[in-house]
Amino acid sequence: MGMPVTARVRDAGFRPGRLDAAFAWLRHVDRLFSTYRPGSEVRRLEAGTLALGDADPLVREVLERCEALRVQTGGAFDARAGGRLDPSGLVKGWALDRAAALVAADSLCLDGGGDLVLRGGPWRVGIRHPLRRDRLAAVLELREGAVATSATYERGEHIVDPHTRRPPRRVLSVTVTGPQLATADAYATAAFAMGAGGPAWSAGLRGHDAMTILEGGRVLSTPGFGGVPAVAAAPAAA
Protein backbone atom coordinates (compact mmCIF):
# COMPACT_ATOMS: atom_id res chain seq x y z
CA MET A 1 0.00 0.00 0.00
CA GLY A 2 2.96 2.27 0.52
CA MET A 3 1.41 4.93 2.70
CA PRO A 4 1.12 6.12 6.26
CA VAL A 5 -2.17 5.78 8.12
CA THR A 6 -3.00 8.31 10.80
CA ALA A 7 -5.76 8.05 13.38
CA ARG A 8 -7.20 11.13 15.03
CA VAL A 9 -9.48 10.51 17.96
CA ARG A 10 -11.49 13.02 19.94
CA ASP A 11 -12.45 11.17 23.07
CA ALA A 12 -11.73 12.16 26.64
CA GLY A 13 -9.70 9.47 28.33
CA PHE A 14 -8.82 7.64 25.12
CA ARG A 15 -5.75 5.40 25.27
CA PRO A 16 -3.67 4.79 22.14
CA GLY A 17 -3.75 1.06 22.87
CA ARG A 18 -7.37 1.07 21.76
CA LEU A 19 -6.07 1.58 18.24
CA ASP A 20 -3.94 -1.57 18.33
CA ALA A 21 -6.56 -3.87 16.84
CA ALA A 22 -7.15 -1.52 13.93
CA PHE A 23 -3.46 -1.17 13.13
CA ALA A 24 -2.88 -4.91 13.52
CA TRP A 25 -5.63 -5.36 10.94
CA LEU A 26 -3.92 -2.91 8.58
CA ARG A 27 -0.62 -4.76 8.91
CA HIS A 28 -2.41 -8.00 8.14
CA VAL A 29 -3.90 -6.41 5.04
CA ASP A 30 -0.47 -5.17 4.01
CA ARG A 31 0.97 -8.68 4.29
CA LEU A 32 -1.79 -10.06 2.08
CA PHE A 33 -2.06 -7.31 -0.50
CA SER A 34 1.26 -5.50 -0.69
CA THR A 35 2.56 -5.08 -4.22
CA TYR A 36 6.02 -4.46 -2.74
CA ARG A 37 6.37 -7.68 -0.72
CA PRO A 38 7.39 -10.60 -2.95
CA GLY A 39 5.65 -13.04 -0.58
CA SER A 40 2.30 -11.27 -0.45
CA GLU A 41 -0.68 -13.13 -1.87
CA VAL A 42 -1.15 -10.47 -4.53
CA ARG A 43 2.44 -10.87 -5.70
CA ARG A 44 2.11 -14.65 -5.69
CA LEU A 45 -1.13 -14.47 -7.68
CA GLU A 46 0.65 -12.21 -10.12
CA ALA A 47 3.57 -14.61 -10.35
CA GLY A 48 1.28 -17.58 -10.86
CA THR A 49 2.54 -19.39 -7.77
CA LEU A 50 -0.81 -19.02 -6.00
CA ALA A 51 -4.13 -20.09 -7.48
CA LEU A 52 -7.08 -17.78 -6.90
CA GLY A 53 -9.02 -20.64 -5.37
CA ASP A 54 -6.30 -21.08 -2.75
CA ALA A 55 -6.05 -17.38 -1.91
CA ASP A 56 -7.22 -15.92 1.37
CA PRO A 57 -10.99 -15.26 1.36
CA LEU A 58 -10.23 -11.57 1.94
CA VAL A 59 -8.15 -11.48 -1.23
CA ARG A 60 -10.88 -13.15 -3.22
CA GLU A 61 -13.46 -10.74 -1.80
CA VAL A 62 -11.38 -7.73 -2.83
CA LEU A 63 -10.68 -9.05 -6.31
CA GLU A 64 -14.37 -9.74 -6.82
CA ARG A 65 -15.19 -6.18 -5.81
CA CYS A 66 -12.47 -4.89 -8.13
CA GLU A 67 -14.08 -6.77 -10.99
CA ALA A 68 -17.53 -5.39 -10.14
CA LEU A 69 -16.07 -1.88 -10.08
CA ARG A 70 -14.30 -2.43 -13.39
CA VAL A 71 -17.64 -3.31 -14.96
CA GLN A 72 -19.49 -0.47 -13.25
CA THR A 73 -16.93 2.13 -14.33
CA GLY A 74 -16.70 0.92 -17.89
CA GLY A 75 -13.14 -0.13 -17.28
CA ALA A 76 -11.93 3.18 -15.84
CA PHE A 77 -11.25 1.45 -12.52
CA ASP A 78 -9.09 -1.54 -13.34
CA ALA A 79 -6.88 -3.42 -10.89
CA ARG A 80 -4.76 -4.43 -13.88
CA ALA A 81 -4.57 -0.97 -15.44
CA GLY A 82 -0.80 -0.91 -15.25
CA GLY A 83 -0.46 -4.34 -16.83
CA ARG A 84 0.10 -5.99 -13.44
CA LEU A 85 -2.29 -7.02 -10.69
CA ASP A 86 -2.57 -4.09 -8.29
CA PRO A 87 -5.82 -3.88 -6.30
CA SER A 88 -4.42 -1.08 -4.10
CA GLY A 89 -7.01 1.34 -5.45
CA LEU A 90 -9.69 -0.59 -3.61
CA VAL A 91 -7.69 -2.18 -0.81
CA LYS A 92 -6.83 1.03 0.97
CA GLY A 93 -10.38 2.28 1.36
CA TRP A 94 -11.75 -1.17 2.07
CA ALA A 95 -9.14 -1.74 4.77
CA LEU A 96 -9.72 1.65 6.39
CA ASP A 97 -13.50 1.15 6.47
CA ARG A 98 -12.96 -2.04 8.45
CA ALA A 99 -10.22 -0.55 10.58
CA ALA A 100 -12.59 2.22 11.68
CA ALA A 101 -15.06 -0.42 12.83
CA LEU A 102 -12.37 -1.84 15.13
CA VAL A 103 -11.85 1.41 17.04
CA ALA A 104 -14.07 2.07 20.03
CA ALA A 105 -14.24 5.84 20.01
CA ASP A 106 -17.05 8.32 19.58
CA SER A 107 -15.15 10.59 17.25
CA LEU A 108 -12.62 9.19 14.82
CA CYS A 109 -10.78 10.21 11.67
CA LEU A 110 -8.65 7.66 9.84
CA ASP A 111 -6.38 9.22 7.24
CA GLY A 112 -4.74 6.97 4.67
CA GLY A 113 -2.59 9.18 2.54
CA GLY A 114 -5.19 11.93 2.33
CA ASP A 115 -8.19 9.62 1.94
CA LEU A 116 -10.43 9.76 4.99
CA VAL A 117 -12.91 7.75 7.03
CA LEU A 118 -14.82 10.03 9.40
CA ARG A 119 -17.08 9.28 12.34
CA GLY A 120 -18.59 11.38 15.10
CA GLY A 121 -17.94 14.79 13.58
CA PRO A 122 -18.14 17.61 12.88
CA TRP A 123 -14.86 17.23 11.05
CA ARG A 124 -13.61 20.13 8.99
CA VAL A 125 -11.94 18.67 5.92
CA GLY A 126 -9.80 20.75 3.60
CA ILE A 127 -9.47 19.64 -0.02
CA ARG A 128 -5.91 20.19 -1.12
CA HIS A 129 -5.35 22.63 -3.94
CA PRO A 130 -4.07 20.58 -6.88
CA LEU A 131 -1.41 23.08 -7.93
CA ARG A 132 -0.51 24.81 -4.69
CA ARG A 133 -0.12 22.09 -2.14
CA ASP A 134 0.08 24.44 0.79
CA ARG A 135 -3.39 25.79 -0.04
CA LEU A 136 -6.93 24.46 0.03
CA ALA A 137 -9.34 24.37 -2.89
CA ALA A 138 -12.41 23.76 -0.72
CA VAL A 139 -13.49 23.02 2.84
CA LEU A 140 -16.16 20.50 3.81
CA GLU A 141 -17.75 19.90 7.16
CA LEU A 142 -18.82 16.30 7.62
CA ARG A 143 -20.31 14.33 10.48
CA GLU A 144 -19.42 10.96 9.08
CA GLY A 145 -18.63 9.20 5.88
CA ALA A 146 -15.64 9.13 3.62
CA VAL A 147 -13.65 11.57 1.52
CA ALA A 148 -11.26 10.47 -1.22
CA THR A 149 -9.20 12.64 -3.53
CA SER A 150 -7.35 11.45 -6.63
CA ALA A 151 -4.83 13.79 -8.15
CA THR A 152 -1.48 13.88 -9.82
CA TYR A 153 0.54 15.89 -7.28
CA GLU A 154 4.26 15.65 -7.21
CA ARG A 155 4.69 11.89 -7.41
CA GLY A 156 3.86 12.07 -11.06
CA GLU A 157 0.88 10.99 -13.03
CA HIS A 158 0.23 7.76 -11.19
CA ILE A 159 -3.25 7.06 -12.51
CA VAL A 160 -3.54 5.82 -16.06
CA ASP A 161 -6.59 5.53 -18.27
CA PRO A 162 -6.82 1.78 -18.85
CA HIS A 163 -8.07 2.36 -22.36
CA THR A 164 -5.13 4.44 -23.48
CA ARG A 165 -2.55 3.31 -20.90
CA ARG A 166 -1.72 6.99 -20.52
CA PRO A 167 -2.51 9.54 -17.84
CA PRO A 168 -5.79 11.36 -18.35
CA ARG A 169 -5.56 14.93 -19.50
CA ARG A 170 -7.48 17.97 -18.43
CA VAL A 171 -8.23 16.82 -14.88
CA LEU A 172 -6.18 18.00 -11.92
CA SER A 173 -8.06 16.32 -9.09
CA VAL A 174 -11.29 14.54 -8.24
CA THR A 175 -12.76 14.41 -4.74
CA VAL A 176 -15.60 12.01 -3.91
CA THR A 177 -17.64 11.85 -0.71
CA GLY A 178 -19.84 8.95 0.31
CA PRO A 179 -20.73 6.54 3.06
CA GLN A 180 -17.76 4.19 2.53
CA LEU A 181 -14.18 4.92 1.62
CA ALA A 182 -13.81 1.74 -0.43
CA THR A 183 -16.27 2.94 -3.04
CA ALA A 184 -15.54 6.67 -2.68
CA ASP A 185 -11.85 6.04 -3.34
CA ALA A 186 -12.50 3.73 -6.28
CA TYR A 187 -14.95 6.21 -7.79
CA ALA A 188 -12.46 9.04 -7.39
CA THR A 189 -9.83 6.95 -9.14
CA ALA A 190 -12.25 6.03 -11.93
CA ALA A 191 -13.56 9.56 -12.44
CA PHE A 192 -10.01 10.86 -12.57
CA ALA A 193 -9.03 8.25 -15.14
CA MET A 194 -12.02 9.24 -17.29
CA GLY A 195 -10.55 12.68 -17.77
CA ALA A 196 -12.94 15.30 -19.08
CA GLY A 197 -15.76 12.75 -19.06
CA GLY A 198 -15.43 12.15 -15.33
CA PRO A 199 -17.65 14.95 -13.99
CA ALA A 200 -20.70 13.84 -15.96
CA TRP A 201 -20.17 10.26 -14.89
CA SER A 202 -19.76 11.26 -11.24
CA ALA A 203 -23.09 13.10 -11.37
CA GLY A 204 -24.83 9.76 -11.84
CA LEU A 205 -23.44 8.06 -8.75
CA ARG A 206 -26.01 7.12 -6.17
CA GLY A 207 -25.20 8.13 -2.62
CA HIS A 208 -22.01 9.94 -3.58
CA ASP A 209 -20.99 13.47 -4.49
CA ALA A 210 -17.97 14.68 -6.35
CA MET A 211 -15.90 17.73 -7.13
CA THR A 212 -13.62 17.75 -10.19
CA ILE A 213 -10.96 20.38 -10.71
CA LEU A 214 -10.00 20.83 -14.35
CA GLU A 215 -6.99 22.35 -15.99
CA GLY A 216 -7.50 26.06 -16.23
CA GLY A 217 -9.14 26.23 -12.81
CA ARG A 218 -12.69 25.23 -13.58
CA VAL A 219 -14.38 23.36 -10.76
CA LEU A 220 -17.38 21.11 -11.44
CA SER A 221 -19.33 19.80 -8.45
CA THR A 222 -22.39 17.62 -8.09
CA PRO A 223 -25.33 19.41 -6.48
CA GLY A 224 -24.90 17.75 -3.10
CA PHE A 225 -21.15 18.22 -2.79
CA GLY A 226 -20.25 20.12 0.33
CA GLY A 227 -23.21 18.90 2.29
CA VAL A 228 -23.31 16.15 4.83
CA PRO A 229 -23.42 12.80 3.02
CA ALA A 230 -26.38 10.55 3.61
CA VAL A 231 -25.35 8.31 6.48
CA ALA A 232 -27.42 5.30 5.59
CA ALA A 233 -27.12 5.54 1.81
CA ALA A 234 -26.14 2.26 0.27
CA PRO A 235 -23.03 2.33 -1.89
CA ALA A 236 -23.86 2.02 -5.55
CA ALA A 237 -21.29 -0.68 -6.22
CA ALA A 238 -20.46 -4.17 -5.17
Next chain:
Amino acid sequence: MKALAALVVTVVVVVLLARFETEPPRTRNPNAALGPVRTPRALARPAATAAPDRRSGEGERSFLGPAMTTPFSAIQVRGFFTGRRLTGVETVLLTGDGPHTEALNARAEPILRESVLEAGSADVDVVSGATSTSRIWLDSLQGAIAEARRGR
Protein backbone atom coordinates in the same frame (compact mmCIF):
# COMPACT_ATOMS: atom_id res chain seq x y z
CA MET B 1 -14.37 23.98 17.22
CA LYS B 2 -12.10 25.65 19.75
CA ALA B 3 -14.64 25.18 22.50
CA LEU B 4 -14.97 21.55 21.58
CA ALA B 5 -11.22 21.09 21.53
CA ALA B 6 -11.05 22.11 25.18
CA LEU B 7 -13.25 19.19 26.16
CA VAL B 8 -11.63 16.35 24.31
CA VAL B 9 -8.34 14.61 23.94
CA THR B 10 -6.83 14.22 20.51
CA VAL B 11 -4.62 11.22 20.00
CA VAL B 12 -2.59 10.77 16.87
CA VAL B 13 -1.05 7.42 16.12
CA VAL B 14 0.76 6.71 12.90
CA VAL B 15 1.63 3.40 11.39
CA LEU B 16 3.74 3.10 8.30
CA LEU B 17 2.59 0.40 5.96
CA ALA B 18 5.13 1.35 3.36
CA ARG B 19 8.06 -0.88 2.59
CA PHE B 20 9.64 1.77 0.47
CA GLU B 21 13.11 1.19 1.83
CA THR B 22 13.39 -2.19 0.14
CA GLU B 23 11.81 -1.56 -3.22
CA PRO B 24 10.87 1.79 -4.67
CA PRO B 25 7.35 2.18 -6.02
CA ARG B 26 7.27 1.56 -9.70
CA THR B 27 6.31 4.51 -11.78
CA ARG B 28 3.76 4.61 -14.53
CA ASN B 29 4.63 8.09 -15.61
CA PRO B 30 5.38 8.07 -19.33
CA ASN B 31 6.59 11.65 -19.11
CA ALA B 32 9.29 10.92 -16.58
CA ALA B 33 11.36 13.84 -17.74
CA LEU B 34 8.57 16.14 -16.59
CA GLY B 35 8.10 14.42 -13.27
CA PRO B 36 9.90 14.74 -9.97
CA VAL B 37 13.58 14.04 -9.65
CA ARG B 38 14.23 10.46 -8.67
CA THR B 39 16.46 11.25 -5.75
CA PRO B 40 15.16 14.09 -3.63
CA ARG B 41 17.72 16.44 -2.24
CA ALA B 42 18.03 17.06 1.46
CA LEU B 43 18.23 20.71 2.39
CA ALA B 44 19.04 20.36 6.03
CA ARG B 45 20.17 17.76 8.49
CA PRO B 46 17.56 16.42 10.89
CA ALA B 47 17.80 17.84 14.33
CA ALA B 48 16.26 17.03 17.68
CA THR B 49 13.97 19.78 18.81
CA ALA B 50 11.71 20.48 21.73
CA ALA B 51 8.09 19.53 21.30
CA PRO B 52 5.78 22.49 20.73
CA ASP B 53 3.47 23.66 23.46
CA ARG B 54 0.36 21.98 22.16
CA ARG B 55 1.87 18.58 22.97
CA SER B 56 2.43 18.16 26.65
CA GLY B 57 2.30 14.38 26.84
CA GLU B 58 4.70 12.79 29.31
CA GLY B 59 7.94 11.61 27.81
CA GLU B 60 7.11 12.80 24.34
CA ARG B 61 9.93 13.99 22.15
CA SER B 62 9.97 15.28 18.63
CA PHE B 63 12.52 15.05 15.85
CA LEU B 64 12.58 17.06 12.69
CA GLY B 65 13.17 15.20 9.44
CA PRO B 66 15.23 16.70 6.65
CA ALA B 67 13.57 19.16 4.31
CA MET B 68 13.12 17.36 1.00
CA THR B 69 12.61 19.00 -2.34
CA THR B 70 11.52 18.18 -5.83
CA PRO B 71 11.38 20.73 -8.64
CA PHE B 72 7.78 21.36 -7.65
CA SER B 73 7.66 21.34 -3.89
CA ALA B 74 9.45 21.20 -0.56
CA ILE B 75 8.27 19.16 2.40
CA GLN B 76 9.57 18.70 5.92
CA VAL B 77 7.93 16.73 8.69
CA ARG B 78 8.32 16.52 12.45
CA GLY B 79 7.83 13.15 14.11
CA PHE B 80 6.60 12.86 17.70
CA PHE B 81 7.69 9.86 19.73
CA THR B 82 6.50 8.45 23.03
CA GLY B 83 8.96 5.76 23.96
CA ARG B 84 9.56 3.80 20.79
CA ARG B 85 6.15 4.64 19.44
CA LEU B 86 5.61 7.17 16.71
CA THR B 87 2.62 9.09 18.02
CA GLY B 88 2.34 12.00 15.67
CA VAL B 89 3.51 13.58 12.46
CA GLU B 90 3.32 17.22 11.61
CA THR B 91 4.14 18.71 8.23
CA VAL B 92 6.11 21.82 9.05
CA LEU B 93 7.24 22.98 5.63
CA LEU B 94 5.15 22.62 2.55
CA THR B 95 5.48 24.74 -0.51
CA GLY B 96 5.27 24.36 -4.21
CA ASP B 97 3.41 25.20 -7.35
CA GLY B 98 2.61 22.52 -9.83
CA PRO B 99 3.52 22.76 -13.47
CA HIS B 100 1.65 25.41 -15.37
CA THR B 101 -1.25 24.08 -17.33
CA GLU B 102 -3.14 25.18 -20.33
CA ALA B 103 -6.62 26.59 -20.11
CA LEU B 104 -9.47 24.36 -21.08
CA ASN B 105 -12.52 25.44 -23.02
CA ALA B 106 -15.25 22.92 -22.57
CA ARG B 107 -18.93 23.00 -21.72
CA ALA B 108 -20.04 22.48 -18.17
CA GLU B 109 -22.37 19.58 -17.74
CA PRO B 110 -25.77 21.07 -16.93
CA ILE B 111 -26.30 19.10 -13.74
CA LEU B 112 -23.00 20.19 -12.29
CA ARG B 113 -22.29 23.36 -10.39
CA GLU B 114 -19.44 25.32 -11.88
CA SER B 115 -17.10 27.52 -9.93
CA VAL B 116 -13.59 28.86 -10.17
CA LEU B 117 -10.69 27.25 -8.39
CA GLU B 118 -9.50 29.28 -5.43
CA ALA B 119 -6.37 28.92 -3.35
CA GLY B 120 -7.61 29.35 0.17
CA SER B 121 -6.38 28.67 3.63
CA ALA B 122 -8.56 27.77 6.57
CA ASP B 123 -8.44 26.12 9.96
CA VAL B 124 -9.29 22.50 9.24
CA ASP B 125 -8.98 19.22 11.13
CA VAL B 126 -7.59 17.19 8.26
CA VAL B 127 -6.79 17.53 4.58
CA SER B 128 -7.88 15.26 1.75
CA GLY B 129 -5.36 14.99 -1.07
CA ALA B 130 -2.25 12.96 -0.96
CA THR B 131 0.72 14.94 0.24
CA SER B 132 1.57 12.26 2.74
CA THR B 133 1.92 9.60 0.07
CA SER B 134 4.59 11.58 -1.67
CA ARG B 135 8.01 10.07 -1.66
CA ILE B 136 9.63 13.13 -0.17
CA TRP B 137 7.14 13.23 2.73
CA LEU B 138 8.03 9.65 3.59
CA ASP B 139 11.74 10.35 3.16
CA SER B 140 11.55 13.24 5.59
CA LEU B 141 9.60 11.15 8.10
CA GLN B 142 12.11 8.34 7.72
CA GLY B 143 14.85 10.83 8.58
CA ALA B 144 12.99 11.86 11.73
CA ILE B 145 12.57 8.21 12.76
CA ALA B 146 16.24 7.50 12.19
CA GLU B 147 17.17 10.53 14.25
CA ALA B 148 14.88 9.40 17.07
CA ARG B 149 16.56 5.98 17.13
CA ARG B 150 20.01 7.53 17.24
CA GLY B 151 18.83 9.91 19.93
CA ARG B 152 17.98 7.25 22.53
